[in-house]
Amino acid sequence: MTDRQDPGEILSAPLIIEYPFKRTTGPVIGAFLTGLRERVLVGSRAEDGRVLVPPAEFDPVSGEDLTELVEVGPQGVITTWAWVTQPHAKHPLDEPFAWVLVKLDGADTPMLGALAAPGIEAVSTGARVEPVWADEREGHIDDIAHWTLVDPEGGRA
Amino acid sequence: MPEIQLPASLRDVEPVRSVRTPAQLDYTFTAGDATSRFLRGITQKKIIGQQATPQSKVYVPPRGADPELGAATPIEVEVAQVGTVTSFCVVNLQFYGSGMEIPYTSALILLDGADLSIMHLIQEIPADQVRIGMRVEAVWRDDADIEPTLESIKWFRPTGEPDDVNVRIPGEKRGTGLGSWVGGVAPTELVVRNPRTGVGGTEADGGEG
Amino acid sequence: MGHERVAVVGIGQTKHEATRGDVSVAGLLREAAQRALADAEMTWTDVDAVVIGKAPDFFEGVMMPELFLADALGCTGKPMFRVHTAGSVGGSTAIVASQLISAGIHERVLTVAFEKQSESEAMWALSLPIPFTPPLHAGAGGYFAPHIRSYIRRAKAPDHIGMLVALKDRQNGLKNPYAHLHEHDISFDSIKESMMLWDPIRYAETCPSSDGACALVLGSEKVADEAKAQGRTPAWVQGTAMRSEPTLSAERDTVLPLGGALCAADVYRQAGITNPRKDVDAVEMYVPFSWFEPMWLENLGFAEPGEGWKMTEAGATAMDGDLPVNMSGGVLCTNPIGASGMLRFAEAAMQVRGTAGEHQIDGVRKAVGHAYGGGSQFFAMWVVGTEKP
Amino acid sequence: MRDIAIISFDQTPARRSVPELNEVEMLMPAIHGALAKVDMTIDDIGFTCSGSTDYLAGTAFSFVSTLDGVGPWPPIQESHVEMDGAWALYEAWVKLQLGEIDTALVYAYAKSSPGDLPMVLTRQLDPITVAPLWADSVSLAALQARALLDAGKATEADLAEVAARSRRSALDNPNAQLAWDRPADDLLADGYHIAPLRKSDCPPITDGAACVILAAGDVARSKVSRPAWIRGIDHRVEPIHLGLRDLTVSESTRIAGEKAGVAGGEVDVAELHAPFSHQELILREALGLGDGTAINPSGGALAANPMMTAGLIRIGEVASRIWSGEANRGVAHATSGPCLQQNLVCVLEGEN
Numbered sequence A: 001m002t003d004r005q006d007p008g009e010i011l012s013a014p015l016i017i018e019y020p021f022k023r024t025t026g027p028v029i030g031a032f033l034t035g036l037r038e039r040v041l042v043g044s045r046a047e048d049g050r051v052l053v054p055p056a057e058f059d060p061v062s063g064e065d066l067t068e069l070v071e072v073g074p075q076g077v078i079t080t081w082a083w084v085t086q087p088h089a090k091h092p093l094d095e096p097f098a099w100v101l102v103k104l105d106g107a108d109t110p111m112l113g114a115l116a117a118p119g120i121e122a123v124s125t126g127a128r129v130e131p132v133w134a135d136e137r138e139g140h141i142d143d144i145a146h147w148t149l150v151d152p153e154g155g156r157a
Numbered sequence B: 001m002p003e004i005q006l007p008a009s010l011r012d013v014e015p016v017r018s019v020r021t022p023a024q025l026d027y028t029f030t031a032g033d034a035t036s037r038f039l040r041g042i043t044q045k046k047i048i049g050q051q052a053t054p055q056s057k058v059y060v061p062p063r064g065a066d067p068e069l070g071a072a073t074p075i076e077v078e079v080a081q082v083g084t085v086t087s088f089c090v091v092n093l094q095f096y097g098s099g100m101e102i103p104y105t106s107a108l109i110l111l112d113g114a115d116l117s118i119m120h121l122i123q124e125i126p127a128d129q130v131r132i133g134m135r136v137e138a139v140w141r142d143d144a145d146i147e148p149t150l151e152s153i154k155w156f157r158p159t160g161e162p163d164d165v166n167v168r169i170p171g172e173k174r175g176t177g178l179g180s181w182v183g184g185v186a187p188t189e190l191v192v193r194n195p196r197t198g199v200g201g202t203e204a205d206g207g208e209g
Numbered sequence C: 001m002g003h004e005r006v007a008v009v010g011i012g013q014t015k016h017e018a019t020r021g022d023v024s025v026a027g028l029l030r031e032a033a034q035r036a037l038a039d040a041e042m043t044w045t046d047v048d049a050v051v052i053g054k055a056p057d058f059f060e061g062v063m064m065p066e067l068f069l070a071d072a073l074g075c076t077g078k079p080m081f082r083v084h085t086a087g088s089v090g091g092s093t094a095i096v097a098s099q100l101i102s103a104g105i106h107e108r109v110l111t112v113a114f115e116k117q118s119e120s121e122a123m124w125a126l127s128l129p130i131p132f133t134p135p136l137h138a139g140a141g142g143y144f145a146p147h148i149r150s151y152i153r154r155a156k157a158p159d160h161i162g163m164l165v166a167l168k169d170r171q172n173g174l175k176n177p178y179a180h181l182h183e184h185d186i187s188f189d190s191i192k193e194s195m196m197l198w199d200p201i202r203y204a205e206t207c208p209s210s211d212g213a214c215a216l217v218l219g220s221e222k223v224a225d226e227a228k229a230q231g232r233t234p235a236w237v238q239g240t241a242m243r244s245e246p247t248l249s250a251e252r253d254t255v256l257p258l259g260g261a262l263c264a265a266d267v268y269r270q271a272g273i274t275n276p277r278k279d280v281d282a283v284e285m286y287v288p289f290s291w292f293e294p295m296w297l298e299n300l301g302f303a304e305p306g307e308g309w310k311m312t313e314a315g316a317t318a319m320d321g322d323l324p325v326n327m328s329g330g331v332l333c334t335n336p337i338g339a340s341g342m343l344r345f346a347e348a349a350m351q352v353r354g355t356a357g358e359h360q361i362d363g364v365r366k367a368v369g370h371a372y373g374g375g376s377q378f379f380a381m382w383v384v385g386t387e388k389p
Numbered sequence D: 001m002r003d004i005a006i007i008s009f010d011q012t013p014a015r016r017s018v019p020e021l022n023e024v025e026m027l028m029p030a031i032h033g034a035l036a037k038v039d040m041t042i043d044d045i046g047f048t049c050s051g052s053t054d055y056l057a058g059t060a061f062s063f064v065s066t067l068d069g070v071g072p073w074p075p076i077q078e079s080h081v082e083m084d085g086a087w088a089l090y091e092a093w094v095k096l097q098l099g100e101i102d103t104a105l106v107y108a109y110a111k112s113s114p115g116d117l118p119m120v121l122t123r124q125l126d127p128i129t130v131a132p133l134w135a136d137s138v139s140l141a142a143l144q145a146r147a148l149l150d151a152g153k154a155t156e157a158d159l160a161e162v163a164a165r166s167r168r169s170a171l172d173n174p175n176a177q178l179a180w181d182r183p184a185d186d187l188l189a190d191g192y193h194i195a196p197l198r199k200s201d202c203p204p205i206t207d208g209a210a211c212v213i214l215a216a217g218d219v220a221r222s223k224v225s226r227p228a229w230i231r232g233i234d235h236r237v238e239p240i241h242l243g244l245r246d247l248t249v250s251e252s253t254r255i256a257g258e259k260a261g262v263a264g265g266e267v268d269v270a271e272l273h274a275p276f277s278h279q280e281l282i283l284r285e286a287l288g289l290g291d292g293t294a295i296n297p298s299g300g301a302l303a304a305n306p307m308m309t310a311g312l313i314r315i316g317e318v319a320s321r322i323w324s325g326e327a328n329r330g331v332a333h334a335t336s337g338p339c340l341q342q343n344l345v346c347v348l349e350g351e352n
Helices: A026-037 B032-043 C025-039 C089-102 C139-155 C161-173 C188-193 C221-229 C258-271 C292-299 C308-313 C337-353 D023-037 D062-069 D085-097 D117-124 D137-150 D156-172 D184-188 D217-223 D251-260 D277-287 D310-323
Strands: A012-024 A041-045 A069-072 A076-084 A097-104 A111-116 A128-133 A144-149 B018-030 B048-051 B075-078 B082-091 B104-111 B118-122 B135-140 B153-158 C006-013 C049-053 C080-083 C108-116 C196-199 C211-220 C235-244 C282-284 C366-373 C378-385 D004-011 D047-051 D078-081 D103-111 D207-216 D228-237 D269-271 D329-336 D342-349
Touching (some): A076 D137, A097 A144, A111 A128, B018 D117, B032 B075, B032 D023, B082 C139, B104 C139, C006 C025, C006 C089, C025 C108, C080 C089, C089 C235, C089 C337, C139 C292, C161 C292, C161 C308, C211 C337, C235 D078, C258 C292, C258 C366, C258 C378, C292 C308, D004 D023, D004 D085, D023 D062, D023 D103, D047 D062, D062 D078, D085 D207, D085 D228, D085 D329, D085 D342, D103 D310, D117 D137, D156 D184, D156 D277, D207 D217, D207 D310, D228 D251, D228 D310, D228 D329, D251 D277, D251 D342, D269 D310, D277 D329, D310 D342
Parallel strands (some): A111 A144, C049 C080, C049 C108, C282 C366, D047 D078
Antiparallel strands (some): A012 B018, A076 A097, A097 A111, B082 B104, B082 B135, B082 C196, B104 B118, B135 B153, C006 C235, C366 C378, D004 D228, D329 D342
């Protein structure tokens, strides 16, 4: 009989799981991504009249198809946020930043984004933000490079 | 497909239909106890199977559990580096990452002293001459290239011994296979010996018959 | 079987293709689900619970994708359940869904199984380079081919049987508008001349990779009786069974697995089938490589050991034979892996309901749906019929 | 409904990493332990069901090789869910309701240590509009915590109290991974991890496994003197998009709790699967639990959080307290998905 080994004797090796998934969008999510490429934000109108962003292909309550897409934003308000002191290499920003849920003007549900801000004290629920568009856009959520605060007078903070 | 109503700003532009979302996840894989012990044997050019009890089946390569008993396999047993081809296929498809010249033969090989066939390559014989029952032996890489992987055995090649005409294809020792209906009668659990209770199977299995 | 009777009251599937470039994953599922709901004359809100099945998550690169699909399937505020039993999953998912009704918990359950293989490649997802793990030298075909060779040797079967199965299933698939492959020029010779990929398996004896989904609406006796009263025939679930055995055990028979035969014996007992060949009118079995038809004929009790290939050769499993097998064209024509098992179960139900269109067999009173997965080690079966169990 | 009880439970000690064992090697002691406690073998079991997910360790079909730990030979009746083991238990409970079998074995396991867990969990999110942002599970929980603070439904001190109490309770749990005694005030002095969450508000990353055995009626009574009867069990789901939910409440938990009959009597003990401290507060409200209920005496997921397993462990922990007579009626809860997306509630009761 052999004894169990110490962890140090166990063989280990890197395992990398990587794939460039190609996802078909369908017409509704496709329209959302088309909008990002064109620097336009769109949501879908739910059965109860709410505007959902990102648009849903289907009503989140009843499950029925949603087909009406409407333009929203581009500015909105933070509904909740979290401050990341040490960004992960995979995060959208390299410097400390805030995750935010942003309710765009004309929308009823908020969407997730990464907000560049000078520090945690600059961020608050209710603050106005707007997207900073990537220079090269291809119809991808990353076409919004990140979000930025808008000062109360309407210019950038 | 429902008709989509777009806002004016998107009506005259080419719609996005698909999107690439590359993703990479990095893991540190650890081999666990049974596999580490097996592969350390490989680095010494030994093929070491494992079993749960001195009476139970010898598994090569071991994977940590005897799947019939549902028990750990702490006992190490060195098995032979020669064995018998129990079945095989000839591969004509260039398989991702294989780097093999086609056609090549991938075979189930029951090593002497083991109870389960391993899958490995057969070389040094034309693919169309490989036979069920053929006796084969392991061919190792050069010593400098031995690593803790079953691929340190480059392939198996014929030993030149006569074929084993009694080679056991899994389940065939009962003639018709375990999951066959004979005379229209379904098999039951008792066709095989329960390794924990000893119930079932034939006397040849060490069961109650 | 539980206390409550269960029936299939709605069936839907997508058009299956190599790449469904027109729909998202959610859209694909909804295409099948909405057809099933329409068939059952129900809406999303009528459904009590949803049971989802698919094969490994790496296929689409979404971890536990039922979570992001919850609202796509109208699950908000409802129970949603995800089954994964390898290739048998489409069958076991339908069984889990049926048990929610037979146990008396729900009245109307929607079950959906899918795979959108075009989002990645099955070859990639099935061959992740796991360190220290012996390489599988040639994919799934390379795994199954030696076992097929063992069958051919054991049953003394002639070489052309696999080709006959491929020809029959591809021709049946021409009658099925949803099937992925519609090979109008298929012939025995074209199959024979196709490339030998994993000798003894030829290219034309191998299943395709498909995008697709299948959905069933299952109802309680009350729901099914109402459907019947309105002229929609229910397919009564007369038996369900699952069995599992280890992938790599010393005693296991990889050609005629004991688990497969026990699963069949269990489901026949429930359905009152004593002579499978006589009592069953049509079978949809999981045949991803053509030779599995004769193997499963023996494993499921339709033929004596070594005789399955003779049934195939004699045409018994053709549309006009005494035991039609894979009327839909089967897995050889359509293989969205996670859905493949449910498609077998669905086709069995369509035959019983008389709604199979051009591939309908006349007068089907009892039909068997069969699925298997892993290394021929996970089995799921059901028997559906025109009569209440 | 047929009377079904939990009759046995075992778990492996929760550890940050178990590199010396593969999944089946790690799992087997839990299965063998649960069987031995009630003097049973796998041959006494009518149905086996497991919960796990391939993504944690990066290996497809992980459940196929762990099934070897059961010894499914001769072949068995078995199923697997790509969900927490609590849902595997639900499937087993349904199967037992059918009346053909009297016993079921349920297991769950996870090795989260091979990967970067918060990043692995991003693969659960909407694959087109959210997953590419790599919004990790801790960040999403922090968004929920902020919403709760903003709504005035909790303070950071309330969160610290949950964190401190959970780790203090864990001192009595030999299987816990994080157990310590620090006052809540002390925790508040720590800096933020992902604000407004501190490290102490977050669960550890855990490798571990657990096994539960269920039995019906007289079989249960023959095995244990005080079976933990399942009086109600239900599960519900919500949309995954955080924007489609009120993050300060758990509507799916509320419905599941109502269907499972939580309000039907006094609740002596509740084991809530709240990986983040603020989530305990949301769950207590959703289930209507008052001060008379002992919450997470095991330390809960804040003391040990093996993915896919922590929910099943909650059920085992409540059952253990019923067998011992420490509690008469208890509630176990399991969750899945970001920010309490999917929830299961199980009401257990002893017989007097």
